[in-house]
Amino acid sequence: MKHPYKKFFQLQLLMMGLALLLGVIALVKASLIMIIAAFYFLAFSFIFEGLAEHKKQHTLPFAQQIARAFFIIILISYLAIILI
Numbered sequence: 001m002k003h004p005y006k007k008f009f010q011l012q013l014l015m016m017g018l019a020l021l022l023g024v025i026a027l028v029k030a031s032l033i034m035i036i037a038a039f040y041f042l043a044f045s046f047i048f049e050g051l052a053e054h055k056k057q058h059t060l061p062f063a064q065q066i067a068r069a070f071f072i073i074i075l076i077s078y079l080a081i082i083l084i
Contacts, residue, residue: 004055005051005052005055005056008048008049008051008052008055009048009049009052011044011048012045012048012049012052015041015042015044015045015048016041016042016045018038018041019038019039019041019042019045020038022034022037022038022041023035023038026038032083032084033084036076036079036080036084039072039076040073040076042072043068043069043072043073043076044069046065046066046068046069046072047065047066047069049065050062050063050064050065050066050069053065
C-alpha cells in the first residue's frame with residue numbers, strides 16, 4: 001500500500017536535487033538568476049515536506065516548514081527585485 005504522502009516526499013527530494021544541481025552550476029558560472037532559482041527550489045522543497053507533515057497530522061512541523069519556505073520566498077523575491 002502506498003502512503004498518501006509519498007508523492008510529497010518524492011517532490012521534496014526532486015526539489016532538493018534541483019536546488020543542489022542548480023546551485024552548483026550557478027556558483028561555477030556566477031549566475032545570479034540561477035542562484036535565485038535554486039533558492040526557490042529549496043523553498044518548494046520545504047513546502048512539500050510541510051505538506052507531507054500536514055498529511056500525517058503533525059501540525060508543528062508543518063507550520064515550521066511552511067514558515068521557512070515563506071521567509072525564503074519573501075527574502076529571495078525582495079533580493080531579486082533589488083538586484084535584477
